[in-house]
Amino acid sequence: MDMSQVVIDVKGLNKWYGEFHVLKNIDLEVHKGERIVICGPSGSGKSTLIRCMNRLERHQEGTITVDGTELTNNLKGIEKIRREVGMVFQNFNLFPHMTVLENLTLAPVWVRRMPRREAEATAMRYLERVRIAEQAGKYPGQLSGGQQQRVAIARALCMSPNILLFDEPTSALDPEMIKEVLDVMVSLAEEDMTMVCVTHEMGFARTVADRIIFMDHGEIVEQNSPEEFFSNPQYDRTKLFLSQILHH
Amino acid sequence: MQAFRLKEQLVPILTQTLVVGAILYVALLLFQNTQANLEARNIASGFGFLSVESGMPINDSLLAYAPADTYGRAFLVGIVNTLFVSALSIVLATALGVLVGVARVSANWLVARLAAVYVELFRNIPLLLTLFFCYSTLLAFLPAPRQSLSPLAGVFINNRGVFAPRPHWLDGMGWVVLALGLAAIGAVLLARRSKRLRDETGRGLPAGWISLGLIAGLPTLAYFLAGRPIDFDVPTLHGFNFKGGMVLRPEFTALLTGLVLYTAAFIGENVRSGIQSVDKGQLDAAKALGLRPGSIMRKVILPQTLRVCIPATTNDYTSLVKNSSLAVAIGYPDMVSIGGTIIGQNDQAIEVIGLWMAVYLTINLVLSLGMNWCNAKVRLVER
Numbered sequence: 309m310d311m312s313q314v315v316i317d318v319k320g321l322n323k324w325y326g327e328f329h330v331l332k333n334i335d336l337e338v339h340k341g342e343r344i345v346i347c348g349p350s351g352s353g354k355s356t357l358i359r360c361m362n363r364l365e366r367h368q369e370g371t372i373t374v375d376g377t378e379l380t381n382n383l384k385g386i387e388k389i390r391r392e393v394g395m396v397f398q399n400f401n402l403f404p405h406m407t408v409l410e411n412l413t414l415a416p417v418w419v420r421r422m423p424r425r426e427a428e429a430t431a432m433r434y435l436e437r438v439r440i441a442e443q444a445g446k447y448p449g450q451l452s453g454g455q456q457q458r459v460a461i462a463r464a465l466c467m468s469p470n471i472l473l474f475d476e477p478t479s480a481l482d483p484e485m486i487k488e489v490l491d492v493m494v495s496l497a498e499e500d501m502t503m504v505c506v507t508h509e510m511g512f513a514r515t516v517a518d519r520i521i522f523m524d525h526g527e528i529v530e531q532n533s534p535e536e537f538f539s540n541p542q543y544d545r546t547k548l549f550l551s552q553i554l555h556h
Numbered sequence: 557m558q559a560f561r562l563k564e565q566l567v568p569i570l571t572q573t574l575v576v577g578a579i580l581y582v583a584l585l586l587f588q589n590t591q592a593n594l595e596a597r598n599i600a601s602g603f604g605f606l607s608v609e610s611g612m613p614i615n616d617s618l619l620a621y622a623p624a625d626t627y628g629r630a631f632l633v634g635i636v637n638t639l640f641v642s643a644l645s646i647v648l649a650t651a652l653g654v655l656v657g658v659a660r661v662s663a664n665w666l667v668a669r670l671a672a673v674y675v676e677l678f679r680n681i682p683l684l685l686t687l688f689f690c691y692s693t694l695l696a697f698l699p700a701p702r703q704s705l706s707p708l709a710g711v712f713i714n715n716r717g718v719f720a721p722r723p724h725w726l727d728g729m730g731w732v733v734l735a736l737g738l739a740a741i742g743a744v745l746l747a748r749r750s751k752r753l754r755d756e757t758g759r760g761l762p763a764g765w766i767s768l769g770l771i772a773g774l775p776t777l778a779y780f781l782a783g784r785p786i787d788f789d790v791p792t793l794h795g796f797n798f799k800g801g802m803v804l805r806p807e808f809t810a811l812l813t814g815l816v817l818y819t820a821a822f823i824g825e826n827v828r829s830g831i832q833s834v835d836k837g838q839l840d841a842a843k844a845l846g847l848r849p850g851s852i853m854r855k856v857i858l859p860q861t862l863r864v865c866i867p868a869t870t871n872d873y874t875s876l877v878k879n880s881s882l883a884v885a886i887g888y889p890d891m892v893s894i895g896g897t898i899i900g901q902n903d904q905a906i907e908v909i910g911l912w913m914a915v916y917l918t919i920n921l922v923l924s925l926g927m928n929w930c931n932a933k934v935r936l937v938e939r
Contacts, residue, residue, distance in 0.1 A: 390843065
């Protein structure tokens with residue numbers, strides 16, 4: 309693993325929603341193969357930050373460079389980055405009018421110009437990987453939340469991304485389904501996928517993350533290795549947050 | 557106990573019989589009264605009049621028609637005119653409506669505003685007034701026949717209509733038709749081949765362009781090889797009007813324009829609400845996969861829009877067909893206009909009204925059936 313290569317480089321990032329300063333002077337480097345967990349109270353800007361990384365949100369100040377391409381208004385650049393960066397959402401966002409298989413082959417066929425048969429073979433491989441191959445012909449509405457999220461992960465993988473962004477992937481799931489999704493994410497982490505995860509799953513953060521980033525009020529308050537982060541938090545805000553989510 | 561139960565059943569049966577009997581009695585009275593009144597006024601009843609010579613002129617007909625033809629033929633001309641103007645209006649209103657709907661949600665402030673003004677304007681003005689406006693504007697705008705505009709040789713535009721040469725088929729035209737048929741088959745085969753190539757290699761053929769070339773080229777080639785087997789009947793000015801050629805009447809144009817403008821406003825709103833009903837997460841997911849805006853619209857947004865659009869648009873289509881009867885106000889010979897003239901001539905109002913109702917009912921039931929089929933096609937599969 310070549311940890312020296314920076315694949316996402318965020319410098320001096322500022323973003324406002326109208327008057328509201330949602331991201332304040334964010335600096336963040338993500339290295340190839342690194343697993344990063346971003347946590348923090350709701351409204352701290354963590355989802356906005358990762359949505360900036362593939363330009364689902366536009367920033368007003370600073371630069372974001374992904375795989376050597378800077379995110380600007382240039383549509384070609386944005387599309388190039390989106391092809392290489394997969395994203396998994398809180399609400400799955402599968403296309404409800406397509407079967408599971410069609411959900412998985414849409415982008416490979418129409419974006420990568422992959423022959424349909426090849427795309428379908430790839431899709432089936434990833435469906436097996438997330439242990440859901442038998443549902444290929446079903447529609448998203450016929451699946452449980454956990455199954456839908458695993459399909460969504462497979463859909464992102466079908467584009468063979470270099471980087472995966474997870475935006476609270478387990479927050480909309482019933483408790484008994486969280487594990488099946490986390491298991492898939494852990495197995496991805498074991499294969500050295502570069503991952504940026506916004507999540508409240510501290511167990512996942514502890515076992516998988518190379519680095520944990522704590523955000524509050526639009527700022528990165530502190531970042532550290534999981535051992536240091538949990539055993540020796542530096543700031544009161546971090547301590548307060550940890551005490552709130554670890555003791556209930 | 558038995559007797560009590562019988563009594564309990566008897567009362568509702570008796571009352572129901574009484575109600576049905578009363579309704580039948582009133583219907584019978586109405587029928588007898590009408591019959592007696594018709595006889596007293598010497599009005600015939602029944603549909604025998606349909607085979608009687610009409611003697612009425614119709615100035616705009618898609619079928620061959622002369623005043624010596626029967627009332628039945630005249631009414632048929634009306635049905636065909638109604639169907640033609642409705643079908644053409646539905647196609648154009650749908651195209652315009654989709655444009656308006658997409659413009660309504662445009663990020664461009666001016667485009668969105670313009671579309672909103674258009675929708676509010678035409679949705680809130682009675683269609684009758686829109687038709688009057690279209691018709692009188694057309695008539696005021698266009699010159700008299702003697703001052704006709706002639707943008708192309710043989711084409712004349714004036715307040716009697718747009719006149720153009722009418723093509724006549726001569727011997728040898730069969731070859732051109734054959735060539736067109738072959739080109740069409742070729743295009744279909746090409747489309748299939750292209751799809752298979754896309755499935756296998758990821759790249760299709762430029763099937764659209766090749767097909768266009770085939771469909772335009774082959775018949776043209778056949779046309780010249782067969783010795784140009786088309787003769788044109790060019791319209792010429794006789795007295796105050798043009799004779800010969802084909803003509804597009806201002807009444808038809810005004811009716812078409814009015815129906816399209818009015819209905820497109822409603823369809824535009826259906827499309828807007830359809831687009832807005834699609835979850836924002838769908839757009840996020842499609843963008844995150846790197847899909848282009850065009851692919852996102854065609855593959856992700858629009859198919860989900862249909863689910864919301866189709867039921868409301870079915871209503872608008874059936875309204876359009878019914879609204880086409882306002883043709884009578886600007887003198888386009890649709891079914892209602894021609895039927896009205898028939899009533900004026902032979903007083904057989906009940907039969908004609910019955911025919912009107914039967915025809916509209918048939919058209920709209922067929923239309924609804926088709927739309928329901930489409931609706932079933934786009935329904936989402938859920939648990």
